[in-house]
Amino acid sequence: MRRRATRLAGGVTLVTTLAVALSGCVASERDAEGGEESGKDTFVFAASADPGSLDPAFASDGESFRVARQMFEGLVGVEPGTADPAPLLAETWDISEDGLEYTFHLKEGVKFHDDTDFDAEAVCFNFDRWANWTGLAASESLSYYYTHVFGGQGENGKYESCEASDAATAVVKLKSPLPELVPALSLPSFSMQSPAALEEFKADEVGGAEDAPELSAYATEHPVGTGPYTFEEWKTGESITLNAFDGYWGEIADVKSIVFTVIAEPTARRQALEAGDIDGYDLVAPADVDALEQAGFQILDRDPFNILYLGMNQKAKPLDDPLVRQAIAHAIDKEALVAAALPEGTEVATQFVPSIVSGYSEDVPTYEFDQDKARDLLAEAGQENLELEFNYPTDISRPYMPDPAAIFEAISADLEEVGITVTATPEPWSPTYLDTIQGSEKHGLHLLGWTGDYNDTYNFIGTFFGAESSEWGFNDPDLFKSLADARYADVDQQEELYKAANEAVMEFLPGVPLASPVPSLAFTDVVQGYPVSPVQDEVYNVITFSE
Amino acid sequence: MIRLIVQRLLLLIPLLLGLSVLLFAWVRALPGGPATALLGERATPEAIARINTLYGFDQPLYIQYFKYLTRLLQGDFGVSTRTARPVLDEFITRFPATIELTVVALIIAIGIGIPLGYVAARRAGSIIDHSSVVVSLIGVTVPVFFLAFILKYVFAVELGWFPSTGRQDPTINATHPTNFYVLDGILTGEWDAAWDALMHLVLPGIALGTIPLAIVARMTRAAVSEVQNADYVRTARAKGIKPARLRGDHILKNSMLPVLTTIGLQVGLLLSGAVLTETVFAFAGIGSFLAEAVFNADYPVMQGFVLLIAVVYALVNLFVDVSYGLIDPRLRRQQ
Numbered sequence: 047m048r049r050r051a052t053r054l055a056g057g058v059t060l061v062t063t064l065a066v067a068l069s070g071c072v073a074s075e076r077d078a079e080g081g082e083e084s085g086k087d088t089f090v091f092a093a094s095a096d097p098g099s100l101d102p103a104f105a106s107d108g109e110s111f112r113v114a115r116q117m118f119e120g121l122v123g124v125e126p127g128t129a130d131p132a133p134l135l136a137e138t139w140d141i142s143e144d145g146l147e148y149t150f151h152l153k154e155g156v157k158f159h160d161d162t163d164f165d166a167e168a169v170c171f172n173f174d175r176w177a178n179w180t181g182l183a184a185s186e187s188l189s190y191y192y193t194h195v196f197g198g199q200g201e202n203g204k205y206e207s208c209e210a211s212d213a214a215t216a217v218v219k220l221k222s223p224l225p226e227l228v229p230a231l232s233l234p235s236f237s238m239q240s241p242a243a244l245e246e247f248k249a250d251e252v253g254g255a256e257d258a259p260e261l262s263a264y265a266t267e268h269p270v271g272t273g274p275y276t277f278e279e280w281k282t283g284e285s286i287t288l289n290a291f292d293g294y295w296g297e298i299a300d301v302k303s304i305v306f307t308v309i310a311e312p313t314a315r316r317q318a319l320e321a322g323d324i325d326g327y328d329l330v331a332p333a334d335v336d337a338l339e340q341a342g343f344q345i346l347d348r349d350p351f352n353i354l355y356l357g358m359n360q361k362a363k364p365l366d367d368p369l370v371r372q373a374i375a376h377a378i379d380k381e382a383l384v385a386a387a388l389p390e391g392t393e394v395a396t397q398f399v400p401s402i403v404s405g406y407s408e409d410v411p412t413y414e415f416d417q418d419k420a421r422d423l424l425a426e427a428g429q430e431n432l433e434l435e436f437n438y439p440t441d442i443s444r445p446y447m448p449d450p451a452a453i454f455e456a457i458s459a460d461l462e463e464v465g466i467t468v469t470a471t472p473e474p475w476s477p478t479y480l481d482t483i484q485g486s487e488k489h490g491l492h493l494l495g496w497t498g499d500y501n502d503t504y505n506f507i508g509t510f511f512g513a514e515s516s517e518w519g520f521n522d523p524d525l526f527k528s529l530a531d532a533r534y535a536d537v538d539q540q541e542e543l544y545k546a547a548n549e550a551v552m553e554f555l556p557g558v559p560l561a562s563p564v565p566s567l568a569f570t571d572v573v574q575g576y577p578v579s580p581v582q583d584e585v586y587n588v589i590t591f592s593e
Numbered sequence: 594m595i596r597l598i599v600q601r602l603l604l605l606i607p608l609l610l611g612l613s614v615l616l617f618a619w620v621r622a623l624p625g626g627p628a629t630a631l632l633g634e635r636a637t638p639e640a641i642a643r644i645n646t647l648y649g650f651d652q653p654l655y656i657q658y659f660k661y662l663t664r665l666l667q668g669d670f671g672v673s674t675r676t677a678r679p680v681l682d683e684f685i686t687r688f689p690a691t692i693e694l695t696v697v698a699l700i701i702a703i704g705i706g707i708p709l710g711y712v713a714a715r716r717a718g719s720i721i722d723h724s725s726v727v728v729s730l731i732g733v734t735v736p737v738f739f740l741a742f743i744l745k746y747v748f749a750v751e752l753g754w755f756p757s758t759g760r761q762d763p764t765i766n767a768t769h770p771t772n773f774y775v776l777d778g779i780l781t782g783e784w785d786a787a788w789d790a791l792m793h794l795v796l797p798g799i800a801l802g803t804i805p806l807a808i809v810a811r812m813t814r815a816a817v818s819e820v821q822n823a824d825y826v827r828t829a830r831a832k833g834i835k836p837a838r839l840r841g842d843h844i845l846k847n848s849m850l851p852v853l854t855t856i857g858l859q860v861g862l863l864l865s866g867a868v869l870t871e872t873v874f875a876f877a878g879i880g881s882f883l884a885e886a887v888f889n890a891d892y893p894v895m896q897g898f899v900l901l902i903a904v905v906y907a908l909v910n911l912f913v914d915v916s917y918g919l920i921d922p923r924l925r926r927q928q
Contacts, residue, residue: 088764095885096676185647186640187631187674261677282676283687283877285763305763309875310885313742314758318875321749321757485638516638 086572086591087302092309092318092327096282101249101265102234103176104183106190108582111234112328115585116288116304117159118237118271121150121169122228124583129351129402129501131229135164135238135272136216141537145223146206152214157293158240159276166210171241173208173218175250182252182259191235191499195226223534229500232583243270274298274587283308290587298587299575312443319343319568326569326576332389332448335566344569347391350400350562351580352446353506354388354495356457357483357557361519362490364429371555373423374491375413377464378457380560387452388563395559397548398507402580405503405532405544410552420464433467435490437483442475445565446495453493453560484517492517500581503544504533507551518556525550594918601911605904612903613665616896617658626650627674627890648674650892661896670901671893675886680897684879688901689772690760691878693790694871695863697798702805703856709806710813710852711845717818725810732807737866741800741873748796758875761790797874801866805859812855816848823847849920857913861906 097110102118105111123134136150156164176192177199183189184199192198196205206219220227230236244250247264269277274296275288286306290298307324309315315327316334320341330338330345339345358374360366380394393401397410424430438454439447447453451472458468471489473479483492494517498505504512512529514521528550532543552559569576574590577583628644645651649660664671670680713725749757761767761774767786769777775794778787820826821844829843867880875881879898886894 090763098675099677182647185643187628187644187647190632259677260672260679266678281763281769281877282678282683283882284760287763307759307763307875308877309758310881311873311875314745314873314875317742317745317750318758321745321753323749323757323759323762485641 087300088305089301089586089589090305090307090324092315092324093306094310094329096308099261099265100269102237104188104265113286113306114234114237116275117269117273117277118234119273120231120237122231124232124581126577129581131232146220148218150216154214156272156295158272159270159291160240160243162240162242164238164272165213166216168238168241169216170208170210172238177203177205183250191233195230225533226502226504229502232500237271240270243268275304300590301586304586325573326567328567330566330568338568342571344571346567346576346578347564348578349402349580350393350564352495352497353395353398353400353562354446354560355557356560357492357494357517359489359519361487367427369423369427370429372413373420375555375558376416377420378460378558379415383456384561386456387449388561391564393562395561397552398510398559399503400562403501403503404541405548407545407548410549417464430465435471436468437471437489437492439475439479440472445497446563447493450493487516507547508533511551605907613900616899620892620895627892670897673891673894675889675891680893683882684898684901687877687879687882690876691867691880693773693794694797694801694867694878697794698802698863701798701802702809706806706809707813710810711817714814714817729807729811732803737800737869738873744796744800755795756793760793760876765789797870797876801863801870808855812852816851817844820844820848853913857910860909864902
């Protein structure tokens with residue numbers, strides 16, 4: 047017996063020795079990797095999911111766009127650090143008086159990754175491609191942004207034609223005005239793609255059965271644009287590798303290849319950064335920001351391009367009473383809410399657009415935090431014993447709403463303070479919260495928000511209040527019309543009209559705009575010059591690595 | 594033996610048919626649908642209706658099921674609504690990852706569980722026995738995501754011994770003929786890649802392996818305790834049989850039957866346990882993909898993956914049943 051015990055002990059020692067030797071091996075390998083740090087030319091970034099498609103025309107999600115922005119460029123880009131449209135593949139453009147004709151003067155000498163020329167013919171090929179989709183390709187699940195911006199294909203669509211008057215001039219004609227066209231063209235969905243590659247790899251032949259679309263070979267293996275990086279490999283569920291494009295018209299700094307590695311779980315992303323497996327990641331949980339900063343990581347904040355609001359469904363009585371809505375607005379301490387439940391740097395909101403959007407008004411009616419006034423207004427409305435349902439989502443973290451439950455807690459405490467009894471109705475975000483809020487009348491107060499697509503006031507308040515909807519439960523033709531008027535007004539009058547519209551909305555007070563939280567990114571200390579953008583127009587060719 | 598295998602394989606057919614009906618009904622009884630998941634925040638009811646028409650989700654259920662079954666019989670599992678790739682392709686691409694992970698977890702569970710259980714039984718009441726109980730309890734009760742967090746914190750973040758996520762360092766340019774990354778590295782002679790893939794398996798393997806380890810250890814302990822007091826063991830010992838042979842042929846081999854059953858069952862649990870482990874380790878296997886599918890109401894993937902997992906589970910159990918015969922000659926004769 048004793049002898050066996052000794053043997054067992056010997057075994058344990060052996061295993062321990064092996065483990066130590068093994069770890070020594072691994073440690074030395076990592077050291078070797080570290081030694082190469084000075085020659086670092088690969089940027090490893092953690093994405094939260096695979097892209098939906100590598101063909102940006104068939105994509106509408108942030109992860110697809112993140113990858114697309116490295117490989118593709120559109121006619122219109124974004125002024126760095128802002129949400130304002132700026133020249134990119136089109137150096138200038140002229141818009142006709144009636145707003146129906148856009149003449150784009152193109153940058154010359156630009157090549158696609160397949161060495162074909164980018165010219166006006168290519169521009170028109172892309173426009174015609176979008177406008178001629180049929181069947182599955184034309185459905186919102188694939189061509190979301192074309193459908194939304196141009197109103198779809200065929201007769202309903204606003205697109206008329208595109209003509210290449212010479213190699214460097216493309217003239218796009220519309221059937222009816224589309225004032226947000228220029229900012230919308232900065233979306234990756236409207237990137238310029240190589241006509242030769244689109245045809246060769248049958249980008250428009252959405253495969254599969256009639257009711258089960260399958261991505262084309264173009265969208266999974268052969269995306270070809272004019273951007274600084276070319277496609278190398280996509281291992282689904284794992285990573286996407288891109289390499290620098292030798293023939294790029296602009297410059298490429300240190301990043302010669304980009305690896306997007308897919309890490310869905312937020313804590314796993316943070317630990318991957320801490321373990322040195324990645325160089326950076328997006329959607330940093332607000333709770334992790336301090337700890338990461340203290341550990342020597344860089345935290346970069348985007349200017350907020352989103353809005354979080356407390357919606358009020360006027361079908362849920364007495365929310366149709368303006369006095370009640372005003373009382374609720376006065377009852378909420380937005381500063382305290384931001385301090386308690388939102389990331390540092392969050393802007394308190396006064397209206398339904400963030401401050402960098404062009405139609406933002408300094409003169410909207412405001413409802414300062416004043417709970418006595420709130421009680422008075424409730425008394426005036428005869429609603430001293432008000433009971434309200436309060437819907438909020440669970441199992442979700444959106445850029446505008448990192449922790450819905452915490453936001454709910456803060457607001458409902460304020461409401462209880464002025465004598466409103468709140469009935470909490472939490473509901474999982476996926477799959478039913480949005481159905482309840484936007485597809486039914488069965489909700490009262492609710493939390494929701496929006497991250498803008500491009501710099502256009504209508505993209506915010508038009509999306510919310512452009513037409514009657516079950517989310518808000520009111521029908522105000524005058525408001526709808528004033529928004530439409532602003533949308534189709536001359537460009538030079540538009541800003542004033544949008545400001546007026548923002549003021550009218552806040553006078554009417556359909557909901558309480560709460561805040562615009564800042565989304566954060568985290569990086570190791572060697573990453574320099576990451577081009578933070580409120581609309582996530584972040585292209586990695588400008589990044590450098592410090593020693 | 595062959596008759597048993599054929600019988601069991603034929604039984605699979607009604608089993609899978611029944612399961613397909615249940616799955617179909619269950620998946621569609623869930624609230625919400627793929628359209629909402631696809632369109633996000635500002636989907637108009639009209640847009641949702643259009644998507645549902647497009648995918649055929651607005652047709653009567655029996656028609657949808659009939660269509661599904663017709664395709665299924667042709668080997669067509671449908672297309673993921675989230676990734677727009679065929680479900681079968683997704684499964685085949687990702688399954689090797691889950692097999693690799695399951696094998697590592699099993700090696701850990703068996704390699705540690707059986708010796709631990711054996712020693713605990715042979716020295717009942719000793720410190721080793723008591724610690725094995727504690728280890729088993731911890732193994733079963735600590736949630737996988739918590740264990741994963743701690744493992745990563747200690748061995749990836751603080752010590753830097755192992756990578757925290759993924760199957761392979763994405764900056765390694767490795768070729769993957771089989772999608773079994775360790776095997777691929779060995780086959781192609783890319784030793785760095787094989788080693789790196791193996792290192793990526795260690796932490797998730799431990800996280801996934803602890804529960805079966807605990808169960809295997811407890812089962813082994815119970816079985817060995819019983820067998821070591823059996824009459825024939827006493828007789829054998831009285832005959833003066835060599836201790837090594839007594840331990841091997843008489844005690845260990847005879848206690849392995851229930852342990853083997855347990856291991857067979859654990860394989861099924863490992864496949865479902867992989868959902869959590871793969872998600873927290875960003876390990877691109879079938880588990881993490883299934884989790885994403887559930888979150889996005891991706892009907893075809895939910896249906897297809899569960900069916901395919903059921904097939905794998907049934908085959909593993911068949912294999913376990915067949916292997917009984919190899920261990921126990923009595924069963925061989927009965928069959």
